[in-house]
Amino acid sequence: MEAGTGPVLSTLLGLLLLSTPGTRGANPALVARITDKGLDYAAKEGLLSLQQELRKITLPDFTGDFKIKAVGRGHYEFHSLEVQNCELRHPSLKLLPGQGLSLAISDSSISIQGEWKARKSFIKSHGSFDLDVKGITISVDLLLGSDLSGRPTVTASQCSSRIHDVDVHVSGKLGWLLNLFHNQIESKLRKVLENKICEMIRKSVTSDLQPYLQTLPVTADIDNILGIDYSLVEAPRAKAGMLDVMFKGEIFNRNQRSPDTLPVPTMNLPEDNKKMVYFAISDHAFNIASRVYHQAGYLNFSITDDMLPPDSNIRLNTKAFRPFTPQITRRYPDMNMELIGTVVSAPLLNDSPGNLSLTPQMEIEGFVVLPSSAREPVFRLGVVTNIFVSLTFSNTKVMGMLHPEKAQVKLIESKVGMFNVNLFQAFLNYYLLNTLYPDANDELAKGFPLPLPRRIQLHDLDLQIYKDFLYLGANVQYMRV
Missing domain, CATH: 3.15.20.10 (Bactericidal permeability-increasing protein; domain 2)
Known part of the structure; x- marks a missing residue:
């Protein structure tokens, strides 16, 4: 998944590995905390990817009839519509407690070029047109969940797009004729574009983002003895300015896995928000690793x-x-x-x-x-x-x-x-x-x-050591190809 809203939301969702099911188990051994700073970064990265996707959008041809007293009836067709430029501005990514995320984009614009042709009786003409779409607002809610394996899932539960202004500039021999009823054409184009934007977003979430999240493993190998279970244990906990995502974080023997019966102590995390993301790693994870090594004679x-x-x-x-x-x-x-x-x-x-x-x-x-x-x-x-x-x-x-x-x-x-x-x-x-x-x-x-998805790297790392857990703060960078 090299383009589309996959990187948009994979930058964020792959990092968050969010879910909203009921509780799967006891205390997590690993917690990822995402701050408002991290959400802001994800929104900006998502904006760049969404711009690239909108530039590749395929717009349908559309036709119509006109009737003017002095001229009579005629027929027109707009075709070969291509996006020339797309500028999305003011991204905002907010938490929806108990549901997921809300992405909003406002005050954006798209420039489109295409061809037109028209006929009146035996008279035919054609030419080109420029379409300026201004004041675009987009709002999409993402419902986050998980499957039985502990992998995250995502669906677009609500999407709306609104266009404030559409200007069509027609050139050609009969261009003056089409300009006579430009309001009708602009209204029709506005409706087509509004529907197409949300159609593209829903399709990308289903065909790009969801398959990407499903490729995220719930286990990872540490060495030839140890593995770690990164399945989700419960719904994320949203509060002012941050979201905590709980992972099982269980270390196990790759050759002979058995359930971990030792309780995981509760981690009381500090209220830091200087970094985009924090990872709290319980002593429990390291101590289980030590026990597995010991039992294996390592x-x-x-x-x-x-x-x-x-x-x-x-x-x-x-x-x-x-x-x-x-x-x-x-x-x-x-x-x-x-x-x-x-x-x-x-x-x-x-x-x-x-x-x-x-x-x-x-x-x-x-x-x-x-x-x-x-x-x-x-x-x-x-x-x-x-x-x-x-x-x-x-x-x-x-x-x-x-x-x-x-x-x-x-x-x-x-x-x-x-x-x-x-x-x-x-x-x-x-x-x-x-x-x-x-x-x-x-x-x-x-x-x-x-637990990081593809192309996510950490920098500006800061380690703090607390009783019963390590607390790693970092900023995030999405590595584009």
Whole structure:
């Protein structure tokens, strides 16, 4: 859908993903808030697209008869009507609580050129004409809803167009004759144009905008493990100057989806209106992602000697491990080792104004690889660390980066006697900071997709951190081809 009122309203509706059904579920994990500033931008973008569409409008030929006492009866026909120019002004997009949106355009004009021909008895003539249409007002109400899958729907529930003034300028040998009854011609042209404008708008909503909205997926892939459900949960909430649109925002395992039974906390959003759009993302979404990763074993890790940097002073074999536990070489001379790290429980995101952090708790178990390739456990350690999280943004995604503090290690069990916890702690921190966390940050850099339609990009982004949710403000740009 490259032209038409598809981009008009897709700029807005695709962004809003509005619906007006009954409540689908509990609290949303993601809320999109559109301000009056965002509606104003959408109206201006819609105006440009509607102008392009009106320039391509096909007007029907129309005919009529005339009767003048001094001349008698005759017949005329206007044909080959083409729009030469279209100027739409003063767009206004308003909320209709419980229904959808109202788009109004006023004080607009259209210039049209065409051909005419007329006959009186055996006399025939033809020529050209110019039609100036001024004082056009257009009003259309859009009823917004959703289907059973949670995708948005739209219909033009009411449309009206009015034309204040129509001037026809006829040239040609009998042009003076047609000018004698220009009022009749202008009245007929006014009615044709008024009907055609609304016909075009209704057709574009049905054939362009509605199919466009239906292509918007209700789920999106985050990575090879996670997906997110963007279906709508209830009707938008309209209040002074803003509209809140609620998304389920449920993170799920793409390979084995199961219902989320944890309640989503209520987000009390601030009354900001400086940006066009705001996204409130609940901690719940991130914590469910953490739980899915944990259940899938994605947060666990294994360390073998070939995974250590070549310049590491410590190798994963019993000989090199002797400084940690001197007795290990007596029982297991010159054997390879493996460390397996397990996250005890899914780490939850801790947020307070201006700060995001995680406090994962892990256990690391050390194994000796016997000549038979069997693994024998020799020690078990507990590990706690605090990780600060920073967020960055692209035009369409939220991306994260981990900034860990040093891990703290304690001995839980040793089957090989004394164990130097402090030395192992230094080794573990070296590995985590140089290998494990960089790998994790590479994954986080892939980003968390925001619910945006095609060709919508965000800029001037501003992040605020509140208790239980992140609040991202942005302005919107529609990228034209």
